[in-house]
Amino acid sequence: MRVVYAVNTTPHAPPDQMTRLASTRYRGFIPAGQLQHDGHRAGVVAVMELFRPDFDTRIDLLVLHQPKHDILMLANVIKVLFDRLEAIRRQGGRIVVDVSDFKLSAQVLEAMAKAFGPDRAQTYRNILEAIFASCDAVTAPTAALAQQMRETLGDAKPVFVIEDVVEVASQPAKFAPAQALNLLWFGFLSAHVAAVRQLVQDDLPKLRQRYPVVLKLVCEQLPTPDSQKIFGAAEPASFGVDCKQWSVPVLEAALADCDLVVLPFDADAVSSRGKSNNRALQALAAGRYVVAHPIESYRMLGDVIGLDASIAQAVETAVRDPAATLARLQAGQAFVQARYSPAANAARWLAVLGELKR
Structure with a gap:
């Protein structure tokens, strides 16, 4: 060929x-x-x-x-x-x-x-x-x-x-969060402004009522006009958010350091209907659990990731039973490595x- x-x-x-x-x-x-x-x-x-x-x-x-x-x-x-x-x-x-x-x-x-x-x-x-x-x-x-x-x-x-297709290196599956939760979001921020704004301004405060939480964003170089729609004139650090510029090595390091990956979506956006689940695939391949909003392409992974209309609720469900979450993650990693x-x-x-x- x-x-x-x-x-x-x-x-x-x-x-x-x-x-x-x-x-x-x-x-x-x-x-x-x-x-x-x-x-x-x-x-x-x-x-x-x-x-x-x-x-x-x-x-x-x-x-x-x-x-x-x-x-x-x-x-x-x-x-x-x-x-x-x-x-x-x-x-x-x-x-x-x-x-x-x-x-x-x-x-x-x-x-x-x-x-x-x-x-x-x-x-x-x-x-x-x-x-x-x-x-x-x-x-x-x-x-x-x-x-x-x-x-x-x-x-x-x-x-x-x-x-x-999966592009990141495989890592051992791990879900053993300590007292402080390390969350990771990665992607093109400008394509997910509404979803990340909800994550930062709604879900994080809810989670911080129960745990210390750090959120890392791996995305394009900030600030941008779109990032200002999320953080305003403030630095992301003032929201307890750490930002790193995307590259495959940076993403792999961030995946290794996090407890779980959070992937919110604007479910009402036309683009969400056909959105690929590729970011969930990368996280599972790297041995990290995923919680996400239940858009169509993510529902096919529903047995191995956490889906909920509330990201905060999905995180709490995962943390409540670490053994069950790890078992789902291990099944998800095996599935992704074989198929993708x-x-x-x-x-x-x-x-x-x-x-x-x-």
Whole structure:
């Protein structure tokens, strides 16, 4: 199998900057690397290379000419490749669009219009619709997002679910909180402002009525305008919150140090319907228990994580019976390691892409 993943990043930046976008890692670099390891000809085209003077030549050499590919994966729907899609098809290749969120939602398009103006937002929508019309198939990380795409595209295009992959190192499962609870939240803060604000301003005070609690955030560099919606002009430390800038090593260290991971969501947001459970997968793989709001993709992990409309209540339930919580965690870690490892993930990509190649 010869596969090219086109992703919206650059491979020439330092690793922490290159891979900050989770979908780029989980649905580009990691599967391509595993497919290479397994003996397939897989590579990554970084579309941010369009800022290089020789971008057109390089993209044509990588995508359109030798080595000829069987499958072109478009992660995050890349505009710059649009004009080349018919040439790729004439070579006999297949074109697959991978989506990590519902890009045609009114919410996304309204945000585009607000940021860039209505004309550019409409152009964006037109390009997306044309790319979906030109592709051979669509892939998505969750059943809910796949269903949204089927409802939008109809029966004309097959839509496949390929779940996300674990990227952190495995650690022994542990749940033995001391008197002070060490909680961890990680992710892209700007995408979870309402949820993290509720965590900081509502759940933490409730928990601190019963235990000393420290919360660590591993996220983009702060402060940002969005973080000020949570903390105002104050420093996060004044809320008993420690912030670290994301990288895989920083995340792995934070997972090793925490008692459990808290993952609140804005359940009313359109984006939550198709949201991947990839952050819970990373925590379980690293041997740390997860409590979360019960959005759709997290409910499939309901036997091995704590789900509750109240994060504070979910934490208290976990702490009340440490032995039962550890048993659930151990079962969850075994399940995640078997189902979401890079090798298992690459096997699912091969099964789907192999069908399209025929």
